Amino acid sequence: MTTTDTPAPAGSRTLAWQRRRQSAARFWKNYRTHRAGLLGLAALALFVLAALTAPLTVGSDVANVTDAPGSPMESPSAEFPLGTDRFGRDLLGLLIWGSRVSLLVGLLAAVLSVVIGALVGITAGHFRGAYATVLMRVTDWFLVMPTLVLAIALATVMSRSLGTVVLAIGVTTWPTTARLVRAQTLAVESRPYIERAKALGGGHWHIMSRHVLPNVMPLVLAQTTLMISSSILAEATLAFLGLGDPTVVSWGGMLQEAREAGAVSSGDWWYLVPPGIAIAVIALAFTLCGRAVESVLNPRLGVAR
């Protein structure tokens, strides 16, 4: 966004910024009318705050098994509001600490997925011919594959780490984005000003980065928000199946531990309820935000209303 091909008249950059500020303000004004979207945003802010301040509020030693503060499997009390786990660790602390992994993995996996999807979509829409045909065939193939099964298979054959989980989710979930972005790219490229840009000598890179990308950006943004929620769910699922990173605390991992510790058969509900609610609330929050963003940017859809 920093280089310009033609010498810009003075003040064009400030003009551009002004325009961007205006459209951001307009976006916010529309977004505010979606009550569910605002609710999602508020819940999200709460979680992000908890995750960011976790080192101050709970400290990183909360996951330490050897000097756990309580005795194993205590039910909720004044000292431990959510009770303790099978090692006597404070479940509230673990829950807050776990939000870091869930948010981080969800965010990274969604970004990876959307970046791959946008890249494939834009290039397949821009370069036609054999290249696009092959690319779209690959996309279609990924699209029909059961995403979670493929992610599980990938996570099984790679070493257990957060990177593996991000990669497994990211490389299996991009095709929907690719299809959406490609369709949008084709629509943008049929507009006359692209013709003008080509006539003036704009190359492939110039067209894709300066004309197509800004036009597909809103779509990409909405898609990312929606993708984060499914990535968080996917992370929890992989962790629950024992395919996550065993060295870090995550909500799915907590549920897996609870199940292994026999919390289900002994009826220790307090061990199971909080992580699940946390996963559901954050996934729902991102879904609500995503739908609000989508309906602001594309009012014709009218899904969220």
Place this chain on the structure above:
Amino acid sequence: MAADAASARVTKTERSGTGYLRYGAGKLGGAVVSLLAVLVTSFFLFRLIPGDPVKYMTGGRQVSNEQLAAYRREFGLDLPLWQQFTDYCHKALTGDLGTSYQFRAPVIDKITEALPNTLILTGTAFVLYTALGVVLGTRSAWRHGRLGDRLNTGLALTLYSIPSFWLGLLLIIVFAVGLGPIPGLFPTGGMESGGEEGFAYVLDVAHHLVLPVITLVAVEYGQTLLVTRSALLDEMGSDYLTTARAKGLKDDLVRRRHAVPNAMLPTVTLIFVNLGRTVAGVILVETVFSWPGLGGLFYQALSVPDLPLVQGLFFVFAAAVIVMNTLADLIYPLLDPRVAR
């Protein structure tokens, strides 16, 4: 394009029959290519694994080199990669998916053993969540914006955000183990109590089915509801509905005879795609409820990991989805002839 409209129309009708054949052949060809791609992927994906697969097989036990070599020979791991690959493809096409490490039994036998159990579970859940999703989605769209619609979509979105395995665990605690004054009403897991015969056996299996089916329906119906709803909403502004109302048809009739059949088209595709998606859901639900189906088997295979079994199940799951999608592709133009053109 310059040809007169009448002759253009004639050629189009003449070609419409072969149009579907060509379309269908294309889709079938695509499915075959996809299946082959899955076969290739399932082979190479499980060769990505660092280290020696034999080590997984022996589970860290002390084994002599001779024994390791014997294992390698038994599972064909001493052959060059290309030969392993051609062997694998050849065998897979004849229905031989290798031998499970942990069960020491042919993978295909384990799969055919578990398949009927999965079909009972997914079949029941599928019928219920499709019906629920279509009915609620139609109602929601027809009265969109009202309280009922907002509750419906809100609940669907919420359930959609809930991890299925967690819902399953909670249902077990509340309705199987029993919580406080609530007694345990349903079995905690498995498919049968054993010892029952005839009709009592059927009842027993049905009793075991209740909680897993509820779990699957709860997490899956939302998708159908939302798609049906938005398809119907798209349709609702159409002129032909205004016409139908203008000629004095009752609202209910307009909905059932005109709007819903047209709006069902996207839902039909989704129903098939859902069948594929349920595959993933069933892995978790079967794991949680110890249901002796393909999903439960997959979980058992993952924890070892029993690579031939994981590989075989991966192939079966992916193939099931591809077959379902192809069926959807083939049925769709019969409902909406515009697609095949």
